[in-house]
Amino acid sequence: MMSTRIFGSGIRRREDPRLITGQGKFTDDMVLPGMVHMAFVRSPYAHANIKSIDTSAAKAAPGVVAVFTGADIEGLGTVPCAWLIPNSNLKTPAHPTLAKDKVRYVGDGVAIIIAENRYQAQDAAELVQVEYHVLDAVVNPEEATHDGAPQLFDEAPNNIAFRWIASSGDEGVEKAFAEADVVVKERIVQQRLLPTAMEARATLAQWNAGTNELTVWVTTQNPHIHRFILSGMTGVPEHKLRVIAPEVGGGFGSKLPVYADEALAAWASIKLNRPVKWAETRSENYLVTIHGRDHVEYVELAAKSDGTVTGIRGLVYAGLGAYVSTAGPGIPTILHGLMYSGAYTFPNIRCESVGVFTNTTPTDAYRGAGRPEAIFLVERLMDKMAHELNMDPVGLRRKNLIPPFENGHAVAIGLTYDSGDYEAALNKALAMVGYDQFRQEQVEARKQGRYLGIGVTTYSEICGLGPSQVAGAIGFQGGLWESTIVRVSPTGKVQAMIGASPHGQGEETTFAQLISDELGFPVEDVEIIHGDTNTTPMGWGTYGSRTTPVAGAALVLAARKIKEKSRAMAAHLLEAAVEDIDYADGKFFVKGSPDKFKSIQETTLMATLAWSLPPGMDPGMEASQFYDPPNFVYPFGTHIAIVEIDPDTGAVELKRYVAVDDCGPQINPVIVEGQIHGGIVQGIAQALYEGVVYDENGQLLTGTMMDYTIPRADMFPKFEIDSTVTPSPHHPIGVKGIGETGTIASTPTIYNAVIDALSPLGIEQIDMPMTPPRVWAAMQAAHGNGHNGR
Incomplete structure (x- = not known):
């Protein structure tokens, strides 16, 4: 048992040994029987109408299983926007998984190739002949609003998707500037940046036709949100759709969105009844994975x-x-x-x-x-x-x-x-x-x-x-609470299941420290389980510096429930009143008699055996907790x-x-x-x-x-x-x-x-x-x- 607090201790990250010795398992490491590979035909132009697509040579290429264009994609929804800013007149034109009539940036997907290996898929992609009518492009956001600039969507004149204002009061603002002694001005350009996570994105989808279940391994910062959105796009009910985020090599926000390629891999797996994998190259990562700032x-x-x-x-x-x-x-x-x-x-x-x-x-x-x-x-x-x-x-x-x-x-x-x-x-x-x-x-x-x-x-x-009520008020199409389940086994080991899914932040270590500190178990006896929607409770993801403030709070509150149940069990075993039981370093003892105690392992074992329980207590030592921050x-x-x-x-x-x-x-x-x-x-x-x-x-x-x-x-x-x-x-x-x-x-x-x-x-x-x-x-x-x- 512990003799000092583990909270505040700079112990080494528990994740590191497997990662630095090559034992981590990432999405692209996954291999399934019968697996095929997906590659994209991408637009070489930033703005063009598609006149024709000839896939005949690609279909005849060695190893090719199927070729699909936008015209072939049926039963798959468009890529949704999940933050609909109120009072902004937001325009959200359809974002097709594959462009049918028009491409709007270099890298826009036009077709997918499914082949027995990734090299055959990539080779076949080069055989697809696409005829384009090239249009003028615009890349600067300020210039794109000018009259006469190339237009991306008819429903967004001057390329304006929204106009949003936050103000403490326009009258007060105008007065402050009118009456100021000094006003300074600046034009600031926040240039575009590439997130450049260590691991590029990848997806592996497996359809089980016997059970009508879809499993998707994906490089994501939020597996439960991915399940939520992929269910809507594919039509597979959430309870039949399992999303797994294995090791994820960084994200910096770039693995927060749901992308067309992930949905297409899922759709193709259902269509072909075979596992379908897609793994982007670094050049693809720079071309199509989201950018920041601008x-x-x-x-x-x-x-x-x-x-x-x-x-x-x-x-x-x-x-x-x-x-x-x-x-x-x-x-x-x-x-x-x-x-x-x-x-x-x-x-x-x-x-x-x-x-x-x-x-x-x-x-x-x-x-x-x-x-x-x-x-x-x-x-x-x-x-x-x-x-x-x-x-x-x-x-x-x-x-x-x-x-x-x-x-x-x-x-x-x-x-x-x-x-x-x-x-x-x-x-x-x-x-x-x-x-x-x-x-x-x-x-x-x-x-x-x-x-x-x-x-x-x-x-x-x-x-x-953040607070879910605030999320709704600001147009975020989801909640922002987190949930957890903490389970203590009769042998004295702890499993904590969290809905959030870290990808480099070290939560397997810090969250184990939280449990260890609250319950007195050695930190090595605490396992943090995350990243699998079938084995973890619902959570809204790791981004916005929210995992420790929100998921960590749920974890602590669940651990405190365990502690209080153990206290009641200890009082029962020691034949004392609950209010007379103190706790320190994993031991429950009668006040004033520290030698008269029960360890938390003992209380867990006896609660699990359920030979003699206090009135109203259920067997086992497990607690769940939701936390929606105020x-x-x-x-x-x-x-x-x-x-x-x-x-x-x-x-x-x-x-x-x-x-x-x-x-x-x-x-x-x-x-x-x-x-x-x-x-x-x-x-x-x-x-x-x-x-x-x-x-x-x-x-x-x-x-x-x-x-x-x-x-x-x-x-x-x-x-x-x-x-x-x-x-x-x-x-x-x-x-x-x-x-x-x-x-x-x-x-x-x-x-x-x-x-x-x-x-x-x-x-x-x-x-x-x-x-x-x-x-x-x-x-x-x-x-x-x-x-x-x-």
Whole structure:
């Protein structure tokens, strides 16, 4: 039994040994008898009418079992959108699983080949002859709204899918800007990004004609949602449809949507009565798996001369791609506009988001999903306002920070943050980096012609999605609760079944720690079961930094039910009143007599045998629990970066990176730190390295890792990580999410640091990614305008 708390211990991840030794089993590792393989014929054009499709040569190719075009697909629904934003006049044109008459982006599926192996399927795909009438394409979301731009759908004039406004009150916003002493403005381009999970997507579907049951193995972040949607698309009842997410090698949001290829594999398996597998290549992954970001934003900040911010407003053109994806409309609206307050007391807020169709890959959630874009614009404007007012950026932030609060703070845009002490995190980060000393060193460095800069971001983030009633109110077509079953065997082992499905977050470890801490079992005696809709209770998935705040809460509450039943059983066995039983380290004992006890294993065994039970107690030791959170949770923190720029090359060297984050009590600090590290790297990558590029014809120019820059570990210094601890008041153990905070904070931190370094040259803006050529060009232009950099 345990002698110390396991909660808060940085034990090693239990998942790692099997993964790092190659013992993990992923979807593409699955092999079934009689299995065939699926390959796609994809459009080489971003916008074209389909005139004809000739599949005769492909059908005659070696190993080919079947060839299907859009005209052949019967009984399979279109790909649905699951976030129908209210009050937005949302247009959701049909998204067919295979294009019949028109293709709308490079990679749009036109036909599928089913063959005995994947190589035969891929070879046969090249034999399909498709005649196209090529149309003009549009790839920029702002330009797509202009009169005369190519139109993707007749029902969406000017390619506008929706127009959504969140406002604290338009009259107040207008007054704030009209009466402001200073207004700063900026046009911000949040470039497209590729999620680039370690594992590309894959699907294996198996139809059992004898039982009319469909089993689908799939790389998903939410197997129960996949079952829900695939049932609707295929017509197979949910109780006859089993979805299994085996090992899933990362997702970052890209494995949240339901894709056409997954539904087609299921349909083909039913049609052919054979198992059908599809596994995308990395080039396919870049071409058709969702992209992230893609915003063009016009934003303004209003303030008084003393630095008091009086208002913020923005107009966002959000690129949705060629079709509305599963959660696509929610990213630039609910998850973006409602975070315009950031960590500050902004009294007047307005966000107008325009969702726009373009001839590009559909966009959806990518780590942070709308919140990184919002915090970026807030923090960028704060730095710009500080420069305009000749104030220190930290001083401006400190003046406008929300004061410490423990039990709710309502912001102007309608949210109620749960708890926070933003200044404590800011102070700790400033002390760690030696802010005042750095500013002195910076003065001397500039005298020497060095370009040294510092960037600060203070953020708050909405996560732990979220109350189901709120989900319904904001148009999300599902619930946001989680459920769990905790079962203790008579031999003293614990199984905990969860509906959420982690894919790299380490929940097999942290959730075992929660059970171990609550019940006193050794952590190695606790098994976390997830990813199979036939063996786990319903859950809504792992995304939005919600698994620990929501599924973890259900788990803890179920464990507490087990504890109380065991307490009652122990009282019965010890012939004492329940209120006289204390508990510690897995033992129930009579108060004042610690030597008179029953272990939780004993109480479980006796409850299972049921030889003698207290009145009204059922046999066994098992508990189920649903948890629908009463509010979101709001982690927060401060990140600070120091950079130096090489004037000869424009290269940005990251010299130091400090992060102080507050996610409430930490179950496993090592796993928390790992999540923060990964998030920081992805955010820095957006600032400095990554960016999707399309040409004017909609051709993807960054379709391989040779063209799309993924950062390496050796590009970064050792991150300096610390935390503050502010529990969430409404959560059973006070925890908040942490998986996305690093990404949310790091992009503006790096961006502001680079602009600070270049401020002697009068440079105020460089498009991301801030690559050496872009930085160097900006420096040369500034020198040409007479700035000497001192």
